[in-house]
Amino acid sequence: MRADEEEAFRDFVAAQLVPLRKLAYVTCGDWHLAEDAVATALAKLYPRWRRLDRPDLYAKTMVYRAALDERRRPWRRERSASDAMPDVALRDPALLSDERLRVRAALLKVPPRQRAALVLRYYLGLTQEETATVLGCSTGTAKSQVSRGLGRLRDLLTAEQIELSDVEVWSSAHG
Structure with a gap:
């Protein structure tokens, strides 16, 4: 070289x-x-x-x-x-916020291919076509992976929010 x-x-x-x-x-x-x-x-x-x-x-x-x-x-x-x-x-003070930890934990529960699609699209800012190239699939498949990943992430975060809300309501009613 x-x-x-x-x-x-x-x-x-x-x-x-x-x-x-x-x-x-x-x-x-x-x-x-x-x-x-x-x-x-x-x-x-x-x-x-x-x-x-x-x-x-x-x-x-x-x-x-x-x-x-x-x-x-x-x-x-x-x-x-x-x-x-x-x-x-976890030693980085910027990463210690509750919201970041919550999203990180939820993101790690998303299947790896969907997680990678989400990171490529929304964190690294790649286009659909570039995401598809990196994942080694068609653009339609990349879109599907992003959509399913977002859905899974929303479900995980919403379920966690509901659980936290239920605990708060229960503890305020019984505390």
């Missing part, structure tokens, strides 16, 4: 590392797995760098697939001592 291509790749990685990590995290639900998925995807991207028209979409596709693969690996099902340690994201 030429020096200018190498520099372009470094600039790309510097600009895209955070969004790629977030995509991987939302797909697999674990920061450590997300780091592994991004590293795997970037390692695959590097030799193909100069042949790609849209390296951003290629990288997102590879990160999404790598994050799913990381969750499927049998050795990942074993629990390690680090599982007892708190998640790095």
Whole structure:
């Protein structure tokens, strides 16, 4: 790879590392797995760098697939001592708000493909066509995944809200 291509790749990685990590995290639900998925995807991207028209979409596709693969690996099902340690994201004061934690918990209950579609569309701001490209499906399927994911997310958040409301009403009536 030429020096200018190498520099372009470094600039790309510097600009895209955070969004790629977030995509991987939302797909697999674990920061450590997300780091592994991004590293795997970037390692695959590097030799193909100069042949790609849209390296951003290629990288997102590879990160999404790598994050799913990381969750499927049998050795990942074993629990390690680090599982007892708190998640790095919880140390960030901006992420400690109740609403963010509630949405995050609900989002992790949405099936992975629908979750990825939601993140690609609404968090990363990709178009329907770009989302379909990253997910490796048709535009109609991507729209369906987004729609179903939103429906599931609404159901989860609404059910939680009703449960909380019922508890508050009950506790005020009985307290």
